[in-house]
Amino acid sequence: MKRWMIAGIVALMLGQGAHAAAPQHWVASWGAAQQIPETNNLLPQADIQDATLRQVVRLSVGGSRLRVRFSNAFGTQVLTIAAAHIARSADKATPRIVAGTDRVLTFDGRPAVSIPPGADYLSDPVALDAPALSSLTVSFHLPQAPAGQTGHPGSRATSYYVHGDHTADADLPAAGKIDHWYQLTGVEVVAPPAASTIVAFGDSITDGHGATTNGDDRWPDILAARLQGASGTRNISVVNVGIGGNHLLTDGLGPNALARLDRDVFARPGAKILLVLEAINDLGKLSREDVRAPAQHTQLVADLIAAYRQMIARAHGQGIKVIGCTVTPYVGSDYYHPDAASEADRVALNQWIRTSGAFDAVVDFDAVIRDPAKPERMVAAYDSGDHLHPSAAGYKAMANAIPMGVLR
Incomplete structure (x- = not known):
């Protein structure tokens, strides 16, 4: 009787394991190396104080579930991101997004995050249909200018900045422009094994x-x-x-x-x-x-x-x-x-x-x-x-x- 009960428990446990969800397989689809921007590649502190940065990146493989990796690798103090969004880019040479594709990014379920100096931080996964080779916008609001900017000067892509929280805006027609990336190091997608x-x-x-x-x-x-x-x-x-x-x-x-x-x-x-x-x-x-x-x-x-x-x-x-x-x-x-x-x-x-x-x-x-x-x-x-x-x-x-x- 005891042997039968033990066998039943083992079979039940094995059955539960067989039906458990397989772990998600994440791959990096876009990324950029981080460094301390040279003086001529820094965003002026006045421009990045209480500011929204919208940056355009191009994926390689596509996916329908994504997460974003932010970076404070060379910061000297905590970097606070008060809000962040991701969307499909309507035109990679402008800040416009495709209508209906805007998604709020969260961090452990919260809309804001404080990233320690020297660290990277992943957003929570978000559902967004993003085909291979498609361009995305990542927008985030910085209430305070970073203490020590982290970035990638050689973006060969135009980024946009404007004062206030405009992370959800469909366009930023009055935004300043600069051809560098800041505080953004990767976009990852769920992909086949x-x-x-x-x-x-x-x-x-x-x-x-x-x-x-x-x-x-x-x-x-x-x-x-x-x-x-x-x-x-x-x-x-x-x-x-x-x-x-x-x-x-x-x-x-x-x-x-x-x-x-x-x-x-x-x-x-x-x-x-x-x-x-x-x-x-x-x-x-x-x-x-x-x-x-x-x-x-x-x-x-x-x-x-x-x-x-x-x-x-x-x-x-x-x-x-x-x-x-x-x-x-x-x-x-x-x-x-x-x-x-x-x-x-x-x-x-x-x-x-x-x-x-x-x-x-x-x-x-x-x-x-x-x-x-x-x-x-x-x-x-x-x-x-x-x-x-x-x-x-x-x-x-x-x-x-x-x-x-x-x-x-």
């Missing part, structure tokens, strides 16, 4: 210097569109965490690459592939102002390789595949004016990326955009004009050269 996220990690070439404002034509944007164009890859999202001026080894514009892995890569839900395109700023910085001894060039290449190995080891520890991207040509750059020794460093580093076997796969961006007759330079059609950053055509060529097979 097989869905995953690619994190594109790099400097201004990944961030999209030279791309079209509100044009979504950076190479990660085009890669996201390619993935949505094939049935076998529509569950793969792309998050761009490039920072203009970023370095592998030292802090530049934004923290160094190793310092930001946890926040910018490992914290992204669904992250399974890391695409790394970094080192051009390290290479250029070494001899930008002075001629360096051969031993210093040798040491730099060794240090860069060691940093790559650190990134690979740490990513593998999180179950993330790492794809190394070769460093693109930059001879002729008026900013770095690289000499023969700098070019030799780039060639040596690229040779290691291609042949070491340290990466799980390699994407040869160098081979895609270099001039066959002058391989130390970009081909003219892919050069933005500064001989350092690709043009929109160059970014398209880079994205189209990535083999889909390595991303599945």
Whole structure:
């Protein structure tokens, strides 16, 4: 009798487990790396006091249930958000929203949240039909200006600000405009269990210097569109965490690459592939102002390789595949004016990326955009004009050269 009762209880428990709701599978669909904005990229304190910020972002994979990740990563005091809304964008070059799509964001059921300094904070999930590659507006009211702004200057997207709480307004016709993002680091969606996220990690070439404002034509944007164009890859999202001026080894514009892995890569839900395109700023910085001894060039290449190995080891520890991207040509750059020794460093580093076997796969961006007759330079059609950053055509060529097979 006792055995029968125990068996019945076990069967009941198993039955309840079988009918329990499966946990939701969240993936990052849009994101941006955070940094302390330079002085010329800060919003004036007077403009952001008692102000609504409306910012436009583009998803990669779509979904019908979303949440937003806000950031106070570089704040020195608590950041208070008094109200927040999300909606479909009616026009990504304006603050207008699609009628009927406005949704209130809450935080543990409350309309306001106080985010501690150094922290990110997720909103509660909200129901909103947001197709793949659609644009959303995220609007939030700040009663007080942030003590230490956190942002992403290289948004290549226009944001809007106006005094007062206008988070629910269908349009902000009198708003000020600025082409940066602030206090906003991610939008995540509920996706099928097989869905995953690619994190594109790099400097201004990944961030999209030279791309079209509100044009979504950076190479990660085009890669996201390619993935949505094939049935076998529509569950793969792309998050761009490039920072203009970023370095592998030292802090530049934004923290160094190793310092930001946890926040910018490992914290992204669904992250399974890391695409790394970094080192051009390290290479250029070494001899930008002075001629360096051969031993210093040798040491730099060794240090860069060691940093790559650190990134690979740490990513593998999180179950993330790492794809190394070769460093693109930059001879002729008026900013770095690289000499023969700098070019030799780039060639040596690229040779290691291609042949070491340290990466799980390699994407040869160098081979895609270099001039066959002058391989130390970009081909003219892919050069933005500064001989350092690709043009929109160059970014398209880079994205189209990535083999889909390595991303599945």
